Amino acid sequence: MLSLRHVKSSDIRIREAKPIDFAKVAEMHYRVWRQSWTGILADFMLDIIGTPRRWATETYPQTLSRRGWSMWIAESGDKTLGMTIFGPDAANPDHLQIEALYTAEESQGLGIGGRLLNKAVRSNPSDDVILWCAEKNRKARQFYEEKNFKVDGRTFIWKPLPGVTVPHVGYRLRRQ
Numbered sequence: 001m002l003s004l005r006h007v008k009s010s011d012i013r014i015r016e017a018k019p020i021d022f023a024k025v026a027e028m029h030y031r032v033w034r035q036s037w038t039g040i041l042a043d044f045m046l047d048i049i050g051t052p053r054r055w056a057t058e059t060y061p062q063t064l065s066r067r068g069w070s071m072w073i074a075e076s077g078d079k080t081l082g083m084t085i086f087g088p089d090a091a092n093p094d095h096l097q098i099e100a101l102y103t104a105e106e107s108q109g110l111g112i113g114g115r116l117l118n119k120a121v122r123s124n125p126s127d128d129v130i131l132w133c134a135e136k137n138r139k140a141r142q143f144y145e146e147k148n149f150k151v152d153g154r155t156f157i158w159k160p161l162p163g164v165t166v167p168h169v170g171y172r173l174r175r176q
Helices: 019-037 043-049 052-064 112-123 138-146
Strands: 013-016 070-076 079-088 096-103 129-134 150-161 164-173
Touching (some): 019 043, 019 070, 019 079, 019 096, 043 150, 052 070, 052 079, 070 112, 096 112, 129 150, 138 164
Antiparallel strands (some): 070 079, 079 096, 129 164, 150 164
16 A cells, blocks of 8 residues: 655656546545535435446446546556546536545645645636535635635525535636
């Protein structure tokens, strides 16, 4: 197993994910997703909403089948350290939408989230970058705000299960 204390920036590779990577990415993504949603939704609800297997076999392929969408991963050796999924916004294809950006807990603080974010942002340099963030996800909100994203006034209520609502706020990186 890779010790991340000794990983140098030059040892971290950012590349586009292929379907063969999905199961491994989903294992890392799921662990971090669960941590990020702790205190927002009960654990039993998270168990119902998503599983690594479903993400790898259904969610990722469906998301990435949309025109212009891709997944990029950060890795060192055979360890997945982070991932991002992004593509054109359905309502305004000139805008880039970041759908997911997660880094493994043990690799946070190594600049991987910033590198993955930069990869996404540079993929469409012409217009704004948008994303949704759970209103109560303070850690994610702080990350995006440190990267010059601003709350843009959009709101969205995610209803993952009957009777369950999770308020989200829209973020935007203006580039014009």
